[in-house]
Amino acid sequence: MTPVPRPPNGFLASLSEDDFELVRPHLKTVDLTPELVLVDVDEVLKRAYLPHRGVISLVVRLARGEHVHIAMVGRDSIFGSFSALGDPTALNGAVVLVPGVASTIEIERLRAAADQSATMRSELVRHALAVYAQVQQTAGCNAAHTVESRLARCLLQMRDLSGSNKLILTQEAMAQMIGARRNSVSLVASTLQQANYIHYSRGHIEITNLEGLGKTSCECYAQVKAQYERLIRPRVFA
DSSP states (O other): OOOOOOOSOHHHHHSOHHHHHHHGGGOEEEEEOTTOEEEOTTSBOOEEEEEEEEEEEEEEEOTTSOEEEEEEEOTTSOBOHHHHHSOOBOSSEEEEEEEEEEEEEEHHHHHHHHHHOHHHHHHHHHHHHHHHHHHHHHHHHHHHSOHHHHHHHHHHHHHHHHTOSEEEOOHHHHHHHHTOOHHHHHHHHHHHHHTTSEEEETTEEEEOOHHHHHHHSOTHHHHHHHHHHHHTOOOOOO
């Protein structure tokens, strides 16, 4: 019997045929439009999102209005694993950072599938741990490393998650990603462009020297990537 084709998402690709069948009838496809807010802190998350393309940013909103990026979810994973495993109340906000397309499923349906299958639960735990590892590393990175190395790390992560060297990012979004001021981001982006590692113009970034950007990044990029490979063995899609 020919397997049912699956959407190009790493979490869905990792499921056994039986586990995939538990969620397949309930999957819908949605557009991830720029800056779309998927949930805010203290709201009940009603749907999980599994990107095919695009990147979801997990953010903490501070009292003075600042938004600080703490992790990213792309085509290799799922946003909503914590809610499916436990309390559906969001601990942080989630907003579309890079536009794209995603499969989505109601949290209650995903929780029901996890209740039916130990292997489904195991996959959700692994993906939740991968996000948690990224949150931890991002906190340490933003506290200890230079703005230049932090920006290089985020650009490399976004490239991996989106599958493209071309990114659309405003200076404000980049500042939120690395917990820095916009003027600092502008200076660092100019430095990376002068080194011919990126080309940056009016919110459009193209990574032009992957090796150079990798050398500029701190160890946090490799550390997060290693944790993801250990926990979820990301699938690469064309």
